[in-house]
Amino acid sequence: MERPQELQDFLDIALPAMQARAVGAQSRASLAWIAKAAATPAAPGAAPASQPVVERVLEPALDRPVEQADLAALLAALRALAPRLCWRRRSGDATAGPGFEDGHANAMLLGPGGIEDRRDLWIGLSLLAPGIRYPDHQHAPEETYLVLSPGDFWQEDGDWFQPGVGGSFYNPPNIQHAMKAGDEPLLALWALRPEREAASHKPRLAAP
Ligand SMILES: [Fe+2]
Numbered sequence: 001m002e003r004p005q006e007l008q009d010f011l012d013i014a015l016p017a018m019q020a021r022a023v024g025a026q027s028r029a030s031l032a033w034i035a036k037a038a039a040t041p042a043a044p045g046a047a048p049a050s051q052p053v054v055e056r057v058l059e060p061a062l063d064r065p066v067e068q069a070d071l072a073a074l075l076a077a078l079r080a081l082a083p084r085l086c087w088r089r090r091s092g093d094a095t096a097g098p099g100f101e102d103g104h105a106n107a108m109l110l111g112p113g114g115i116e117d118r119r120d121l122w123i124g125l126s127l128l129a130p131g132i133r134y135p136d137h138q139h140a141p142e143e144t145y146l147v148l149s150p151g152d153f154w155q156e157d158g159d160w161f162q163p164g165v166g167g168s169f170y171n172p173p174n175i176q177h178a179m180k181a182g183d184e185p186l187l188a189l190w191a192l193r194p195e196r197e198a199a200s201h202k203p204r205l206a207a208p
Contacts, residue, residue, distance in 0.1 A: 003041040004084060007115055010077040011038055011123075017070045018146045018168065018191060027144045027170035030193045034121045038110060045117025046086035051105040054087050057129050057185035061149055064165070071166055074189075075148065078125075084115055085125070097133030097180065104128050106208065111192070122192040124208060126179070133180035139208060141192035143171040151186035154178045 015035045022028045062079050066072050087105040104127065108114030111122030122141065128134060128151070136154075147153070147163040154160045155169070156176040163169060171177050173195070179186060190208050 001041040001043060003116070006081040006084060007109065010081045013070060013074045013077050014189060017074050018144060018189070021146060021166060021168040022144055023168055024170055026142065026172070027168070030142050031144055031191060034123070034191050034193055037121050038123065042110070042116040042118035045114050046108070048084050049086045049088070051087045051089060053103055053105050053129050054127060058082065058127060061127065061185040061187040064149060066165055068166055071148070086113070086115065088113070093135045095178065096135035099132055100135065103132035104134060119194065121194070122208065124190055126188050126190065126208070128179065128181040128186040130181050130183055130185060134178050136176050136178045138174050138176045140173050141194040142173050143190055143192045143208060145169050146189045148189060149187040150182055150184050151188070152180045152182065
């Protein structure tokens, strides 16, 4: 199975960048497992697809000057990978803010419906236009975020917090969580490890 070079280059930077910033033993263990699994390519999946919000705000999100060299390299690798991304929208609900539908997109790199269509792990991106609030949501797989822009994040029973560029946090299985963009686009990378038993079942198209 051959992996597009742009995708391999991105993973080679993104996974170590996530591992270097992971907070806590659970997150580190999750990412170590994901990095090992991701070393094996899987069958190609989704064809590239864009969304209006991507045309509006991806470029400014990638253009951000960042001090940390590996994150600058990550954004450059993402720019190279951008033409291959399959961006989709998820449904909103009562907790989504105004404009959510047209103001967000998710791209799966590795995972269900991804550039590599696979069930053993999920790695993807969320992009929100300024002012957009993502709905509260939850999922069985545990999840680690690497935040690549300003933005506010929330976890069940907590207050909204601002990880900042390069910030990382861990969502245990089934915890409610959300995010919202302030004055600038929000860009975040996430990596999920499905429950081992669930990984063999066909999940719905993912909406992390
Ligand atoms: Fe999530």
